[in-house]
Amino acid sequence: MTTTLAPAMAERGSGTIVVIGSWMATVGHAFVGFYSATEAAEAQLARSWAAEFGPRGVRVNTVAPGATRAAVDDASDDVIARMTAGTPAGRPGRPEEVAAAVAWLVSDAAAYVHGATIPVDGGITAAR
Template sequence: MSLDMAGSTALVTGSTSGIGTAIATTLARRGAHVLVCGRDTARGERVVGDLRGAGGRADFVRADLGGGAAAAKDLAARAQQAAGRHIDILVNNAAVGIVAPTADMPEDGFDAAIATNLTAPYYLVGALAPAMAEAGRGAIVNVASMAGQFALPGMSVYGASKAALLFLTKSWAAEYGPHGVRVNAVTVGPTRTPGSAELGEALGALAAQAPAGRVADPAEIASAVAFLASAAASFVHGAALSVDGGRTAV
């Protein structure tokens, strides 16, 4: 089966930097019309310019998914308007990776993480999956984390939100799979991004615990997402593909 995505439209949340930009770039190279999404218009337009400069089709749709349900519903409406049709591929990548002990977790940090990591994907799927189901095809890929599979110090809220997203992946696969919509997830390990730079040496130390023994490049995560979004994964439903250097295998 082909990895070609010509004629499809993909919405990638949180795609103005890091893993999201890598995903947008990979999908555009494979022929998808990519809707780049993020809070920063200048960064979004730069990503779109790069994709178009490389011969791809791309547009920017601004959204702050920290607004939860309302922001997600608004984004869904504007994304479909920008595409001029329904969305074929949804990648729920945007996330807030707050790290703090439970007793010191700020309320606004907790709320932002839940709104962005869990509420927004839930309502984006609710707004976009029905049109996919009506068309009889579509793919949703949720970007989760190994932090949602085992406990890491200080990552209780982030990990809980990603664990919930993994459960929703299975639930949505059961709900929409019979209508031709495939829903899967990637569970990501330590990856070199502007956001993860805040972890400093701890990022490398965490990566060293895995068989691969190194930090991932965002393009490696993007390749896995592109596979799950493509026809090459036509019989894959409700799966959580570990892209963590083998960390959850040991």
């Protein structure tokens, strides 16, 4: 999708793309190596797109959520609780917390932010 949208935004001279990544892109985690690798590749691709399209007015950044509690996760409550128990926040994230980071990145307040990965992960990547 980005490969279609970004050139059109660049032609227009403005635009913002926020890639939704994962905390697992930066932290080793047993049994999910391929997932972690694809998330890391996605973050690198976003940085490359920032370098490619930024000079033409398109900002590309990544938001990397941690374990986030949503209604769809009802069956995984105990897994999510274990994942977040040792984090500085001590709890799962909420979808609206991830959305707030995205909203900030697409706002004019973040106009100077290019190629960044913003962890919205309760501190798991900082403390792990």
